[in-house]
Amino acid sequence: MTEDRHILYEALLHRDERYDGKLFFAVTTTGIYCRPICPAPKPKPQNVLYFASAEDAQTAGFRACKRCRPETRPGSPAWEGSKTTVVRALRLMATGDAPETLAELADKLGVTDRHLRRLFATHGEESPVKKAQENRLSLARVLLATSDAPIADVAFSAGYKSLRRFNEAFKAAEGISPTAWRNSQSNNDKDPGHDSP
Known part of the structure; x- marks a missing residue:
């Protein structure tokens, strides 16, 4: 699991587009969840939780980032930013x-x-x-x-x-x-x- 978390965190650090729409991450210190391509500064690894969908992150009590709009439909104008x-x-x-x-x-x-x-x-x-x-x-x-x-x-x-x-x-x-x-x-x-x- 540590190795998997390391791979996921690397995807965030490099804003890897291959994970966009397939991986969402939430920051425990801010209560916000994002897409891996989000331009916001990246959090420390110990403050990150990973989710397979925006709905899962919302259900866990996190709110959507206003910069990368993870709650929007992929391909929509809001998603394209x-x-x-x-x-x-x-x-x-x-x-x-x-x-x-x-x-x-x-x-x-x-x-x-x-x-x-x-x-x-x-x-x-x-x-x-x-x-x-x-x-x-x-x-x-x-x-x-x-x-x-x-x-x-x-x-x-x-x-x-x-x-x-x-x-x-x-x-x-x-x-x-x-x-x-x-x-x-x-x-x-x-x-x-x-x-x-």
């Missing part, structure tokens, strides 16, 4: 009407811009600002290639607040203006490259 905020941010940024600044985006998500940057770094994403810029440019390319809409309409539809900012961002990314890029795309469509047999 901070990853859910990143997913929501990415979803918002994929729309043309996403907030323009990082501060506005963070405010819409209910976090600070500093915390949002930290969450993106934690979950292996590019910075929110860079990701939003890539999304806007990607949408602009699609609109330029598939419609005859004026460049200003493309810029605003892609989420840019000014034509000047759009032109600067597009030229920085593509090396040419949006108009020249659109013309090059339509020239490529007209040139089949070779005759059909």
